[in-house]
Amino acid sequence: MKDKVKGKIVFMNKPMERTYKLTLRAYFENAGLRYRGSIEAAQLGAVAFLLRSLTTRDNDLCHTGGTARRDDADPIPAGSISTKDADLLSALLKKESNVNLFLKFNCKFLTDITSYNVIGQITGTEKPDEIIVVAGHLDSWDVSVGAHDGAGCVHSIEVLRLIKEAGLKPKRTIRAIMFMNEEWGGSGGKEYAQSENRKGETHIAAIESDLGGFMPLGFTVKANETQVASIQKWQYLFEDLGMHWIKPGWGGTDIESLEEYGTVTIGLIPDTQKYFDIHHTKIDVLEQVNPRELEFGAIAMTILSYVLAQEGI
Numbered sequence: 001m002k003d004k005v006k007g008k009i010v011f012m013n014k015p016m017e018r019t020y021k022l023t024l025r026a027y028f029e030n031a032g033l034r035y036r037g038s039i040e041a042a043q044l045g046a047v048a049f050l051l052r053s054l055t056t057r058d059n060d061l062c063h064t065g066g067t068a069r070r071d072d073a074d075p076i077p078a079g080s081i082s083t084k085d086a087d088l089l090s091a092l093l094k095k096e097s098n099v100n101l102f103l104k105f106n107c108k109f110l111t112d113i114t115s116y117n118v119i120g121q122i123t124g125t126e127k128p129d130e131i132i133v134v135a136g137h138l139d140s141w142d143v144s145v146g147a148h149d150g151a152g153c154v155h156s157i158e159v160l161r162l163i164k165e166a167g168l169k170p171k172r173t174i175r176a177i178m179f180m181n182e183e184w185g186g187s188g189g190k191e192y193a194q195s196e197n198r199k200g201e202t203h204i205a206a207i208e209s210d211l212g213g214f215m216p217l218g219f220t221v222k223a224n225e226t227q228v229a230s231i232q233k234w235q236y237l238f239e240d241l242g243m244h245w246i247k248p249g250w251g252g253t254d255i256e257s258l259e260e261y262g263t264v265t266i267g268l269i270p271d272t273q274k275y276f277d278i279h280h281t282k283i284d285v286l287e288q289v290n291p292r293e294l295e296f297g298a299i300a301m302t303i304l305s306y307v308l309a310q311e312g313i
């Protein structure tokens, strides 16, 4: 392998699996290639790494995303090309024995700067130090504003607004957090969980929305069986929204660090059939977000956070 790769550009052309009902499953299967691909190519002596964009669509869009690099070795240039370009390149490679590819990247690393999570809350009337978090993340990739990527922030702000507008007074604190830097190492989530400011606080549950502002389908819960069952008993509250399940699963990147403190983490799962058409591309813009679908997600988060604030787990 090393002989074949040395001095060459490694081109990873694995299409995202289209036969799965859940696009997220296909995404996670391929995301590791994007994350680790350039490191492994570099170890084999490659000079650059090129990835087929992570999407199930045939189009001309480039999808960005997190790519790891080793601290102890210089990274090689790594980038993605659209699915159409990947097919073109693949066909060319099959036909020609000596294909030359010219790569020009103009991206660069900037120095780290201090930034902040943005937090707002409705303080609980009876147990203010017991917290229910609702969350999204503020950052996305440079190619667009990340409208769907940031939908969780709108969901979380809406939770507070809807509760206020309804005149409800939650017993426990409902805290909306817009995390900073999910995409580049998740430092906002880690910093929040480890902060001195958490002293004296108990985080009962954290609900994250990070799969776009599409129609919500259900919730996944990362907790033990008893805790999952305790949340599943509220399932009937969501039937009217067209949400028919609450099941064990993953919570979310930004809230993951709270798990070691015993927090139950919960993911809002929308219909992601269209998410990976636009995820981390230049078309993740506001026009792509349907306000009605966005509202359904906010309502779902509001109901769950309020019921947990009243009843606990």
Ligand SMILES: [Zn+2]
Binding pocket: 137, 149, 150, 182, 210, 211
């Ligand atoms: Zn995101």
